[in-house]
Amino acid sequence: MQLLEAKLQKIDRHNYRSYSSLRGEYKFVDFDFYIDITQADPYAPASRVRAHRAWSLTDLAWLKDQSADYQRAARDFIARAFADLAQQENGIRIDRPGQTVLDRTAVVFDDEGIELRFRVNLPSDGRTIIAKKTLNLLTFTMPKIIRRATIARELDIEAMKRHCEAVEDQVALRAQLKEHNLLAFVADNSILPRLAGNNDSPLADAVPFIAPESLAIELDAPHRGKIRGMGVPTGITMIVGGGFHGKSTLLNAIESSVFDHLPGDGREYIVSDETAAKIRAEDGRCVHNVDLSPYISNLPMGKDTASFSSQNASGSTSQAAWLQESIEAGARALLIDEDTSASNFMIRDERMQALIAKDDEPITPLVDRVSLLRDQLNISVLLVMGGSGDYLDVADTVIQMHNYQAIDVTAKAKEVVASHPTRRALEGSESLQRPRTRPINRAALKALLEDGKFRVQVKDKTAMRFGRELVDLKALEQVADSSQLHTIGWLWFQLAQGKGWEKVPSKAFANMLNDDWFSMMPNYGDLAKPRVIEVMAVLNRMRKSEFK
Known part of the structure; x- marks a missing residue:
């Protein structure tokens, strides 16, 4: 700590950039402190720092004997405690978790102790360093928060146990x-x-x-x-019911779980298949060499849909692409809400079939393919449906939401099907193939990082900047936290270090996202583990991605 004080006194009243001289390691009485990255000016992102405290000083060493999931939850609990303690201090901020308990890097356990990774906004008067304020922040306020967040007597241990359990x-x-x-x-x-x-x-x-x-x-x-x-x-499950009775609310709870x-x-106590992917229409998104032929074919001008690319996909095309991309990435279940779907991708009713001949309609609607997804590819589909009863013909289970309560109306739905048989013609072939795996060009990712401008920047869950490209992610409803997007950018960075084409990108990312995933990441505290489903979904939306 004395070294830090000496350095601060030396740069007092200097230009703000002199804070860079503080980078390094400092020994406090009961923890080690590391300043990894200092901000370039008062308005830049806050400086990245770490504090490591030995287990013997925390009375929390019993956590080392718990399961990996228990430890993940304990780290999450400590991060929340740190955030609560720091909320009155504008200069100190940790990556505060939301409603989900993710595998994060804000708090890391190792054999020796607990490491806290957070940000400190170094004080100034304009662009002039005020050493006295900084000294108070780093040697009084910050140590107090670190100690209280990492010692058993200052934490609500019973609440921690409930959290972890x-x-x-x-x-x-x-x-x-x-x-x-x-x-x-x-x-x-x-x-x-x-x-x-x-x-x-x-x-x-x-x-x-x-x-x-x-x-x-x-x-x-x-x-x-x-x-x-x-x-x-x-199998195929429909959620039906009147408007405002909780259909989409149930789906949203399932997709987040x-x-x-x-x-x-x-x-x-709501849990879902960990590979479940919610898909929707997404006008204007890019599509890279995706096989859409099971759903879209015979396009005007003879455009090939077996390897379809576009920088401005329509609603139906984007939803078909998302479906195929999700299965390619490993999804075993698809979640679909009629309200956010392209109607012509979902259904073509009897009257429209009579008006527009099949030879003049490139789209084979999902209603004619969904049973093949179940029977031939073993893909389950959960549908919120309020406007088309034709899906009742293929549904295995039908749940009605009424005043936010679920009613099993499967038997009634079968009676409706028997008494009101559909008169629409079945469209599409008798078979469905699993979408092929598309290799990705590592060089295309690396090219975005040229000229020394490498950046992974995320402000919220709606977009991510990777190098020179800003990726629009507003449609990705299952991204739980912006910190997952930070990790996705760094995963791409790791992939880009290799040469040639990565033959099975989803497998490569799955291998990276092992139990020790953060060891290949920088020592940042704002990273959280994503699913491979999201890693691939974001990559598919980067306009300069190159899939073969």
Whole structure:
């Protein structure tokens, strides 16, 4: 600490850039402090720092003996505690978790102790260094926060245990889905509605979810014991009902539950197949050599759809591409909401078939292919549908949402199908092939990083800058946190270091995202582990990606 004080006194009243001389390691009485990156001016992103504290000083060494998921949750809990302690201090900020409990780098456990990775906004008067303020921040305020966030007596240990046990329970529930042929599980008394479109907290006074008896199942959680809830079966499931009765709300809860939630979120006992991918129409997006022929063919001007590319895809084309890309990336389940889908991709009714001959219509709607996805590719599909009853012909399960409660209307739906048979003609072939794997050109990624301008920049979940390109990600609803996008950019950076074409990109990224994934990353505290599904989805939206 004395070294830090001496350096600060030396640069007092100097230009702000002199803060760069502080980079390095400093020994405090009970922790080691590292200044890795100093900001270039007062308005630049805050400086990146780390603090490492030995287990023996924390009374938390028992965490080393817990499971990897328990430790992930404990690290998340400590990050939240640090954020709460620092909220009154504008100069110190850690990557604060939201409603999900992700594998983050804000807090890291190693054999020796706990490492905190956070940012410090170094004080100034204009562009002049004020050493006294900085000294107070780094040698009084910051150490106090570090010590309180990493010692058992200052933490609510019982709350930490509940936090960690809830995560272990969710992992255990998710592991049981395959055994019971379920796409998802929604526990009784879950709270599905959210506070607002920009606030993922639970809605107060919301109606708790209760499973219909015919779909009810009990799963075993290691800490909570048996949990009753609704099992959403694999296959084709429709969610139907009137407007404003909770159809999309149920789907949103399921799509977000590919990740774990913290206690009190209302969704902490909802789990979904970890590969479930939500797809939608996305006008104007790019498409790179995707085989759309099962859904789109015979385009005007003879354009090939077996290897389709576009920098301005239509709604139906973009949704077909997203479906194929998701399966290529490893999705075993597709989640679709009619409200955000291209209507001509979803259905072509009897009257439109009579008006426009099939030879004049390039699109084979999903309603004619969805049963093949189930039967030939073993892909489950969960559909929110309010306007087309033709999907009832192929649905295995039909759930009606009424006043935010689920009712199993599968038997009634079969009666409706029998008494009101469809008169539309089946379109499309009798077979469906799994989309081919497209190699990616590493050189194209590396070219974006030329001229020394390498950047991975993320402000929120709607966009990511990689080198010179800004990727629009507004449609990716399953990205849980902007920190996942930071990681995705660094994964691309790692891939770009190789030569030639990567034959199976999804497999390469899966290998990178192992239990030790952050060891290949910089020592940043704002990284969180994404799914391969999201890594590939973002890559597919980068306009300068080159897929073969």
